[in-house]
Amino acid sequence: MRGPQYHGYRERRRARRLALSLPWYTGRSSGSSSRSGEDDEQQPGVNGGSGKMMHLDGVRNNSQNMTVMEMGTGPRFGDDLTSDVVLHLKSASGEREDEEGVPEIVSTLYLHSSALRKSEFFEARLSERWSSNAAAGCSSNNNPLQVGNNNVVELTIDKCKDPQTYIRCIQLLYVPNRVKHTCFVDIQDALNILEVAAELLFHDCVVACMRYLESVPWPPGQESVIRSCVSNLHLQPSEDLRARLCEPEGIHDVKPVDIMQGVLGELLTLVTNGAPSKAREITERVLLANVQSSTSSAFANVNEVVLFKELQGNLEILKVQLRKFANFFSWNGHQLNVACSALRWILDELFTLHIADEAVRMFSEEKELAQLMVLRIYQNPFTETLFFILVRMLQALQKGEVLSPRSVRLTLLTTWLPVVAKLGNDNDSFGHEETQKNLEDGLGAVVETLPMVDQEIIFRIWIGACLKSRRSWPDLSEAFELWCNKLRQAHRETDLEKATIEVLERGESSCSEAWSKRKLKFVTLK
Structure with missing residues (x-):
């Protein structure tokens, strides 16, 4: 014995x-x-229906999960010696079936009613009124098994698409609420458990999933997955999760476009004040991303607003310093150089984003800046930047990158041609030969886009401002000769038209006389 x-x-x-x-x-x-x-x-113990255990793949730090589960003072998950509920998990139809085509039990769990009642789903099935009326998908044994001194109730959950996730979720019934959120492996694990917790009406687990999702970093592309999952389950996300998902209720009357405008404005201010190249690279990427085809047009409008605001601000800074320079007052050379560099960069970005039309119009109307440029010519710190801007705008008009109205093209030339002539003719050391050539070509090309009556205005300015100087720069003689030829051609066409009209009038008069004579002869014969 x-x-x-x-x-x-x-x-x-x-x-x-x-x-x-x-x-x-x-x-x-x-x-x-x-x-x-x-x-x-x-x-704890978990027995498979076929004699094999269901293994949870990819579970991170599972020993920590067990430690968390043992923090409670209640029953232990899977303790078949003290359990009073046996839960059978059956596979979904068509996945694992026996010979008769009935879904087989893929896992058997030994659980405790005190833990299961935290789920409204199990609470309903463990109630006395539900025990007498077994529901579809979850049945209660009418003759509970006798194990020791406990009555064991057998329950079944059918159509478990992922039994492993059901086991993970049921485990959390045994975990204290304060540490539930530490039991998730990653975002996908939390989403899988969230789906089961919503099905089992396990509200504490739903809250823990939300808390986890709102706090951890999201890999690229996961935001849409999280939003879709929460929406499909018809769940109300937590306030912090809703705000992170950029849902209207979560950002309290603040539009994403307004947020972008504020942040982009700060970035532009940083860049135009001489920030390192890294800040400039980040800003350029944001500007380009705002005009992608997949992005709302409202973000493209944000680019225009913040860029033109910064452009106007730097023009004002420039004019303040040029006033001091022109009047021989103490001026801030560093601030002026920063403004010049910012203007160049902003203009490049406007052309890159194909929104430079307004910049051309603004610059064509800068009468005050044009006057400041000719008050003090020698060693003017803005001259080089001015010519860079003019070359860029004239080339854009010449190539069709910018389609400005006739009035804007005319104003641009009438405003800046006298300044260019003054700076170029009175300062022999001005500019590079390539810059001067580009300016001449651009001015001549834009002049040719104007009607003949507007070209007359430009050429009168050119004759008065350029030809009387020794250098006679810029040289628009080619465009001027072409205009003169057009005048002669127009005159010849006018003379030809007049001659044609006279011939037609004489012919009509001859026909009338001949008709009158013929009519008189006919009357006489009659």
């Missing part, structure tokens, strides 16, 4: 087998069974 030591050994072996079959087993020994109440390291 075997003594009590043999039975204790058998129970320890049984607990050891249960521990080895668990997916989170870390290799520690079990000690005595939970029935003795002396083993603090007992491992």
